[in-house]
Amino acid sequence: MTTTVDTPLLAVRDLRVDFAGPLGPVPAVRGVDLTLRRGETLGIVGESGSGKSVTALSVLGLLPRTASVRGSVQLDGRELVGLPGRELAAIRGRRVAMVFQDPLSAFTPVYRIGDQIAEAVRVHQQVDKAAARRRAAELLDLVGIPAPERALDSFPHEFSGGMRQRAMIAMAVANEPDILLADEPTTALDVTIQAQVLDVLRTAQRETGAALVLVSHDLGVIAGTADRVAVMYAGRVVETAGVDELFAAPRHPYTLGLIGAVPRLDGRGGPLVPIPGSPAPMAELPPGCPFAARCPLAEQRCSTVEPELSGSDGHLAACVRSAELAERRPAPAEVYPVPEVPPAAVTGDRDSRARVLAVSGLGKTFPLLKGTVFKRRIGEVYAVDGVDLDLREGETLGLVGESGSGKSTTLFELLNLAAPETGRIELLGHDTATLTRAEAHRLRARLQIVFQDPMASLDPRMPVGDIVAEPLHAQHADRAEIARRVPELLRQVGLDPDHATRYPHQFSGGQRQRISIARALAVRPKLLVLDEPVSALDVSIQAGVLNLLQSLKAELGLSYLFVSHDLSVIRHLADRVSVMYLGRTVEQGEVSAVFDRPRHPYTRALLSAVPLPDPAAERARDRILLAGDPPSPTQRHTGCPFRARCPVYARLAEPGARARCEQEKPALAGDGHQAACHFPG
Amino acid sequence: MTTLVADPAEAAPAPRAAGRGRLVLTRLLAARGAVAGAVLVLLLFVLAFGGPYLTPWDYATPDFTALHQPPSAQHWFGTNGIGQDVFAQVVRGLQKSLVIGLLVALFSTVLASLVGACAGYFGGWADRALMFVVDLLLVFPSFLIITIVSPRLKSTGWIAFVLLLAVFNWMITARVVRSMTISLREREFVRAARFMGVRPLRIISRHILPNVASFLIIDATIAVGGAVMSETALSYFGFGVKPPDVSLGTLLAAGTSEAPVFPWLFYFPAGLLVLFVLAVNLIGDGLRDALDPTAGGGRPRRNSRRKKP
Numbered sequence: 001m002t003t004t005v006d007t008p009l010l011a012v013r014d015l016r017v018d019f020a021g022p023l024g025p026v027p028a029v030r031g032v033d034l035t036l037r038r039g040e041t042l043g044i045v046g047e048s049g050s051g052k053s054v055t056a057l058s059v060l061g062l063l064p065r066t067a068s069v070r071g072s073v074q075l076d077g078r079e080l081v082g083l084p085g086r087e088l089a090a091i092r093g094r095r096v097a098m099v100f101q102d103p104l105s106a107f108t109p110v111y112r113i114g115d116q117i118a119e120a121v122r123v124h125q126q127v128d129k130a131a132a133r134r135r136a137a138e139l140l141d142l143v144g145i146p147a148p149e150r151a152l153d154s155f156p157h158e159f160s161g162g163m164r165q166r167a168m169i170a171m172a173v174a175n176e177p178d179i180l181l182a183d184e185p186t187t188a189l190d191v192t193i194q195a196q197v198l199d200v201l202r203t204a205q206r207e208t209g210a211a212l213v214l215v216s217h218d219l220g221v222i223a224g225t226a227d228r229v230a231v232m233y234a235g236r237v238v239e240t241a242g243v244d245e246l247f248a249a250p251r252h253p254y255t256l257g258l259i260g261a262v263p264r265l266d267g268r269g270g271p272l273v274p275i276p277g278s279p280a281p282m283a284e285l286p287p288g289c290p291f292a293a294r295c296p297l298a299e300q301r302c303s304t305v306e307p308e309l310s311g312s313d314g315h316l317a318a319c320v321r322s323a324e325l326a327e328r329r330p331a332p333a334e335v336y337p338v339p340e341v342p343p344a345a346v347t348g349d350r351d352s353r354a355r356v357l358a359v360s361g362l363g364k365t366f367p368l369l370k371g372t373v374f375k376r377r378i379g380e381v382y383a384v385d386g387v388d389l390d391l392r393e394g395e396t397l398g399l400v401g402e403s404g405s406g407k408s409t410t411l412f413e414l415l416n417l418a419a420p421e422t423g424r425i426e427l428l429g430h431d432t433a434t435l436t437r438a439e440a441h442r443l444r445a446r447l448q449i450v451f452q453d454p455m456a457s458l459d460p461r462m463p464v465g466d467i468v469a470e471p472l473h474a475q476h477a478d479r480a481e482i483a484r485r486v487p488e489l490l491r492q493v494g495l496d497p498d499h500a501t502r503y504p505h506q507f508s509g510g511q512r513q514r515i516s517i518a519r520a521l522a523v524r525p526k527l528l529v530l531d532e533p534v535s536a537l538d539v540s541i542q543a544g545v546l547n548l549l550q551s552l553k554a555e556l557g558l559s560y561l562f563v564s565h566d567l568s569v570i571r572h573l574a575d576r577v578s579v580m581y582l583g584r585t586v587e588q589g590e591v592s593a594v595f596d597r598p599r600h601p602y603t604r605a606l607l608s609a610v611p612l613p614d615p616a617a618e619r620a621r622d623r624i625l626l627a628g629d630p631p632s633p634t635q636r637h638t639g640c641p642f643r644a645r646c647p648v649y650a651r652l653a654e655p656g657a658r659a660r661c662e663q664e665k666p667a668l669a670g671d672g673h674q675a676a677c678h679f680p681g
Numbered sequence: 682m683t684t685l686v687a688d689p690a691e692a693a694p695a696p697r698a699a700g701r702g703r704l705v706l707t708r709l710l711a712a713r714g715a716v717a718g719a720v721l722v723l724l725l726f727v728l729a730f731g732g733p734y735l736t737p738w739d740y741a742t743p744d745f746t747a748l749h750q751p752p753s754a755q756h757w758f759g760t761n762g763i764g765q766d767v768f769a770q771v772v773r774g775l776q777k778s779l780v781i782g783l784l785v786a787l788f789s790t791v792l793a794s795l796v797g798a799c800a801g802y803f804g805g806w807a808d809r810a811l812m813f814v815v816d817l818l819l820v821f822p823s824f825l826i827i828t829i830v831s832p833r834l835k836s837t838g839w840i841a842f843v844l845l846l847a848v849f850n851w852m853i854t855a856r857v858v859r860s861m862t863i864s865l866r867e868r869e870f871v872r873a874a875r876f877m878g879v880r881p882l883r884i885i886s887r888h889i890l891p892n893v894a895s896f897l898i899i900d901a902t903i904a905v906g907g908a909v910m911s912e913t914a915l916s917y918f919g920f921g922v923k924p925p926d927v928s929l930g931t932l933l934a935a936g937t938s939e940a941p942v943f944p945w946l947f948y949f950p951a952g953l954l955v956l957f958v959l960a961v962n963l964i965g966d967g968l969r970d971a972l973d974p975t976a977g978g979g980r981p982r983r984n985s986r987r988k989k990p
Contacts, residue, residue, distance in 0.1 A: 415876045444878035457869035461891040461974060466701050470887075471877040501704055503974035519873075 007077055009211055010036040010059070010096075010179055015071035015081075017054050017063065025068065026283045028054045030235035032071075033309065036179065041205070041212040043226030043243070045219060045258075047538040049279060051235040052215045056181050059213075060096055061088045075179075094124040097172035097210075099201075101184040103164035107156035113140075113167050114152025120174045139170035142207060143200045146628075160629045162193035166200050176208045183215045190402035190565060192626045195609035198225055199625060217538065219262050220568075220611030223247055224618040228314075231255045234279060234290035239322075241315035243615045251317035251325045253295050253335060260332020261543035262613045263572035265595070271341070272572065273332040274544035278508040289319070296335050297321050339547050344554045350392055354429075356527050356559045357391040357414070361423035363583075364409050368634060382633050383409040385583035387423070388668060389561075391527070391576075396553065396560040398574030398591065400567060400606070404630060406583035407563045411531055414561075417443060428526060445475045448520035452532035454512035458504040464490070464515055465500030471522045489518040493548060510541035514548065521552070530562045534569060546573055567610050571595050579603050582633055582641045589673030599675035601648045602626075639663050640678065648679050701891075708971035715967020721960035722779075725953070729779055732772030740765065740773040741925040752945055759945035761935075770927050771949050777922055778909045778929035779957065781843055785908035786961075788847035790901040793854035794893070798885045800855070801862025812859070815852045823849035827915060846908055846915070854900050861893045894972045902965035906958040929954050 012034040018025035029051040036042050046052040058069050061080065073080040075095060080088065092098075100106040107116060117139060118132035127135070133152065140148035143166040156164060165185060172180055182201060186194040198221065205212050216222055222229055223243060230240040231254065239252040250256045260273030277294040280286060286293065288303040295302065301320060309318045311326075319325070363386060368379040384406040391397045401407045413420050417440045419433035426432070428446055435443065448471065451457035458467055468489050469482045477485070487497030493514040504512055513533060520528055530549070534542040550573060553560060564570050570577055571591060578588040579600065587600040598604045605624045612618045626645045631637070639662040643649050652658050660678050668674040709715050736757065738744065743764035744756070752759045758767035800811040827845055834841040865871055865888070874884050890897075912922065912930045922928040932950040940947035970976040 441878050444876070449873065449876050451869045451873060453869060457873045459870040459874075459888050459892070461701075461894075461972060462887070463701055463704055463974075470874060470879065474874075474877050474879040474883075505975055519877075523877075 008035045009038050009076060010034070010213075011072075011074045012055070012059070013072040013074070015055065015058060015069070015073060017051070017058055017070075018068050020066040020068075021283060023283065027235055027285075028067070028282060029058070032232070032235075032237055034230060034237070034240075036211050036213060038178070039205075039209055039211055041214060041225055041227045043222035043229040044213065044215045044232060045217065045222045045229060046232035047217060047279065047540060049282065050232040052217075052232045053183050055232070056098075056183050056213060056215050059179075059181060060092050060098060061085075062092075062098070090124075093120055093172075093177070094175045095177050096179040096181060097175070097177040099165075099168050099172050099180065099182040099185045101187055103161065103168040103188075104156065106168055107164065109156055111155075112152065113154050113156060113159065117152075117167070117171045117174055120171045124175045135174065136170075139174055140167065142173070143167070143170045143204065144196070145170075160193075161189055162196055162629055165189060165193075165197050169197070169200055169204050173204045173208050173210070177210055180205065180208075180210045180212045181215075182212060184217070185214070186221060187217070191567070191609040192402060192605060193629070194221070194611075195623060195625055198611075201225070218611065219247075219258060219539070219613035220618070223613050223615045224611045231258070234285060235282060236290075236318065237309060238291070238319070239315075239317040240309070241317075245315050247613065247615050249326060249329050251311065251315060251322035252291075252319045253297050253321075253325070254291050255317075256325070256330070256332050257294075257336055258539055259613060260336060261540045263543075263546065263566075263568040264614075265568045265571055265607065265610045265612060266617070271333065271338050272543040272546055273336040273338055274547060275336065275540035276544075278510060278541060296337065297325075339551065341547070341551050342554045344394060344557075347394075350395070353392040353394060355390070355426070356393055356395075356428055357389060357397075357561065358426040359387055359389040359410075359414070359423065362387040362389075362410065362413060362420055362425065363422035364406075364413055365421065379634050382583055382636055384413065385633075385636070386585065387580065387583070388585050388588070389578055390588075391559055391561060393526070393559055394553070394557050395576065396562055396574045398570035398577040399561060399563045399580065400565065400570055400577060401580035402565060402606075402630065404582075404633065405580040406633075407565075407580060408531065409583075410580075411449075411529055411561075411563060415447070415449060415529065417447075445471070445523040446526045447529065448523065448525040448527075449529040449531065450513070450516050450520050450533045453536050454509060454516050455504065455536075457516055458512060458519075460504055463501050463503055464507075467504070467515060468500070468519050468522055471519060475523050477523075485522060489522055490515075492521065492552070493518045494544075508541070509537050510545055513537060513545050517545075517548065517552070521556070524556075525558070527559045527561065530560055532564055533562075535564065535566060542569075549573065567595075567607060579606065582630060582637075584641065584676065585668060586642065586677070587673075587675040588668070589670075593673045597673075599670070599673065599680035600642075600677045601646050601681065602642050603675075604681065605645075605647070638665075640666050640676075648677075648681070652679070705971045709967055712967035712970055714963045715971070718960040718963025718965075718967065721956065722964070725775065725779060725957055725960065729772050729775035732775070733769065736766060736769050736772075738766030738769045740769040740927060749943055751943075758949045759943070761943075761946055762939075767945060767949055770932060771929070771953060774927045774929040774932050774950060775953055775957075777839070777927075778912070778954070781839070781846070781912055781928070782905040782909045782957065782961075784843045785846045785850060786901045786904040788844065789851040789904055790854065790897055792847065793851035793900075794858050794890055794897055796851070797855035797858025798862045798889050798893070801859040802866055802881060802885055802889060804863075804866075808859070812856075815855050818849065819852045824915075842912075842915070846911060850904060850908070850911075854897070857896065857900075858893055861896065862889050865889050865892055891972060895969050898965045898969045898972075902958075902962050905961045906954070909954060909957075 012032055015029055015032040017029040018027050032055050044052045044055065054063065057063050059073050063069060069081055071081065114133060114136050117136035121127065121132040121135050136152055137148045140151050145151045145163060145166055159167060185201065186197050189197060214222065214225055226243050229243050229246045230237045231252065233254050239246065239250065239255045246255065247259065250259060257273060257275040261275060263272055275294055280290060280293065289306055292298040292302040307318045307320050309316045311317050311322060362384055364384040366381040366383055367377045368381060369375040370378045387410050389397065399407055414425060417432050417435060424431065427443060430443060465486050468486050472482045472485060486500055490497045490500060495511060495514055507515065534545050537545060552558060562570065562574055574591050576589065577591050577594050579586050581602050587594060587603045594603060595607065598607055605626045608621065608624045624647060628645055631644055643661050649661050666676045666678050668676045744760060744766065745764050747756060747760045748764045749762055750756055750760045756766050758771060760766055796811050800808040871884060871888050874888055909930055912928060922931055929950050936947035936950060
């Protein structure tokens with residue numbers, strides 16, 4: 001590594017972690033070297049199972065007993081590996097503090113937030129209770145929690161996810177540690193909240209001067225926050241460099257592939273480049289470079305010896321051809337094979353195409369019940385409160401919104417094929433309110449769904465062939481037809497038809513999602529509802545599934561209703577987009593129009609919160625940070641429901657204009673590109 | 682995605698549409714324990730129905746020249762206090778107990794899984810009505826009811842007896858199946874099936890029941906032993922197996938008190954009962970592994986578990 005004058009704050013040398021498995025130890029980390037200097041932000045990026053979290057946890061000695069740790073972790077020259085628990089406890093929280101992924105499970109639910117932060121202070125500092133409490137209030141103020149004095153007396157469940165994560169950061173910086181370890185700190189959060197939390201992390205780092213280790217799978221988060229980046233694959237660091245260098249000129253084909261596989265919000269970067277295959281299981285890694293089997297640049301020598309991390313001027317890569325990559329600087333698409341997307345089967349003007357789905361004024365409320373024996377209604381949750389959708393043949397409509405915006409409720413209302421509570425749903429020319437049972441059953445064949453989590457949506461006890469055949473059975477297809485169709489479907493989604501006798505658990509995540517897609521396509525539907533189909537997948541796998549969806553749509557003339565919280569994915573795949581906030585459609589239109597010229601302030605904030613996997617562009621952007629959390633859907637708001645967080649409303653000076661936002665509910669206005677705002681941009 | 686180089690010789694002749702039934706059967710036949718258990722049950726049936734022809738003695742006719750005799754060439758399993766041949770009695774008892782044990786376990790498990798799954802899946806009124814019946818049967822003193830109805834059923838023979846035993850044996854299982862179904866109902870694969878237009882009863886048979894099968898199988902194997910033993914208790918009411926007719930249960934009941942002095946009266950029927958329950962357990966284990974795809978093929982092929990496509 002580079003030589004520095006002072007000793008590095010944290011030096012990890014040849015760290016190896018094995019977990020006890022049923023067949024002997026399974027490696028999780030296989031020789032990691034990391035150096036962290038004071039005040040620096042190191043991003044560790046990698047896919048699931050790459051060992052990034054284990055590396056972070058082993059610094060603090062937080063691994064379970066089944067793990068054996070070898071190598072060296074030095075904090076300011078002091079060896080931490082093998083240190084007895086008592087001495088480690090003095091370091092944890094004092095010198096090295098951790099921010100976990102799931103803040104709900106990181107707080108004890110039965111103690112107040114203030115007491116837990118004060119406890120963290122008193123563990124390491126000799127102060128009395130009142131002083132610790134004052135300090136806790138200061139800390140909550142630092143991380144931007146409104147009314148910190150009152151927040152001290154709240155219980156963790158009373159906080160929203162973003163607030164809990166802030167409180168978690170407050171607790172971590174309570175003793176002004178030298179190092180903050182953040183393990184996927186924003187993965188469970190929505191983008192606007194993620195932007196807030198990342199901002200708080202930066203503030204906390206600036207205030208305390210701590211070094212930050214940010215572990216994430218999200219290249220965008222890393223690009224916007226880190227100074228240096230380490231890319232991990234199969235338990236090793238395969239490339240490490242300064243953030244600009246790494247994104248501009250990656251020297252390892254895996255990094256190159258990762259960058260090419262991420263859909264980009266700004267629409268640049270061309271077609272997605274999937275990395276073929278899936279990571280080899282850690283228990284049986286092949287000899288040589290673990291990435292060789294998936295690498296388009298692999299040579300004979302790659303499968304014999306695992307290359308060492310090497311390179312010059314602080315840019316190291318573990319690849320025999322890194323020098324060549326550094327010189328040539330190829331784009332991802334030049335190295336990886338890019339699948340051809342066939343021309344669309346449905347062409348022609350949008351207005352002339354058949355209407356597949358038309359929703360107007362859809363509403364759905366859930367009763368809030370109280371009492372155990374006698375349930376009584378104490379209020380209502382307005383889950384969906386005015387959704388309008390319009391989807392034509394051969395089109396992809398992206399439905400975007402944060403959690404709680406009513407996306408899923410909207411979907412289930414569509415899939416129920418029953419009369420909605422309020423509003424009207426027209427599916428393939430049928431009004432769902434007037435359907436008979438037989439008609440509804442027939443209509444089911446033309447509308448299929450792909451769920452988010454492919455493991456949960458496939459019956460674990462059913463072989464894949466039977467799973468794919470299920471909708472055919474439901475539509476009473478005959479045996480010969482089913483026997484012919486199943487292998488055809490498996491081939492269509494890029495699986496081996498001979499795998500029909502295997503069970504879902506024998507497939508990787510991406511393959512399972514392909515099975516899910518094959519099942520949905522079995523009855524030749526017209527409309528496919530995709531409920532976050534790639535959010536459970538790793539980036540390199542996600543790209544392959546997105547490309548598959550794109551080519552299937554072109555080939556079969558399908559229409560997609562694509563629900564996602566990931567705006568980059570929507571931008572990449574959808575033709576039109578519909579943005580939801582608090583159960584209402586706030587903006588809709590062509591993807592290019594909405595993404596390039598958003599008119600609703602919420603859309604603008606949402607777009608600016610999405611991190612770009614491009615450090616230069618990320619720094620150049622000005623960000624609109626939304627204040628607070630979405631309000632509760634249990635009350636019906638007069639006027640514009642977005643008002644409380646709206647930057648446009650906050651800037652309005654004229655009382656008449658403010659009154660309009662406060663009293664009048666904005667309707668979707670405009671043709672083609674509609675926005676529900678009184679003062680659209 | 683990854684391509685697996687399939688062995689053409691292996692893949693080609695296999696029929697394409699190998700559904701779940703065939704896969705489970707293949708896995709079941711590959712499990713040595715299950716096959717051994719099945720063979721053992723078969724042998725017990727052969728012994729039970731072929732045994733009477735092997736011995737000149739009848740189960741009821743006493744041999745007054747041999748009272749309380751230990752096993753010998755003449756009386757293989759010895760004789761009891763009134764000179765009846767224990768071997769003849771044991772094989773006669775085995776006939777009854779095999780049929781009763783297996784059928785009661787089968788009936789009660791089928792009933793429990795159907796009622797439990799329907800109550801859990803449909804919820805609402807169906808759930809309340811079915812659970813009312815279950816609770817009613819649970820609080821009813823089953824022996825009292827059997828005593829009341831038994832005189833009317835005496836003429837119908839053993840099948841009514843099996844049904845009665847089954848009717849009072851399924852409720853707790855049904856409650857467990859119901860609660861498992863309620864959690865399964867919310868799983869995405871069940872929701873997916875519903876949105877695909879699969880009919881409710883088909884969802885229950887194809888998705889819910891296979892996923893509670895592990896529990897059902899364990900429960901059924903326990904029920905086999907339980908049924909054989911509870912049949913003994915019913916014999917006190919003069920119902921079911923009546924002297925001079927015997928079953929393993931009545932033989933055990935009679936032999937328990939004499940076991941320290943005349944061990945052959947107890948240990949031969951007890952040994953056969955243990956063998957029977959053991960065999961059923963082996964089959965159950967094999968079936969459970971065959972239905973559970975993560976169990977690794979039923980055979981201890983250790984590396985197959987980690988095989989990735």
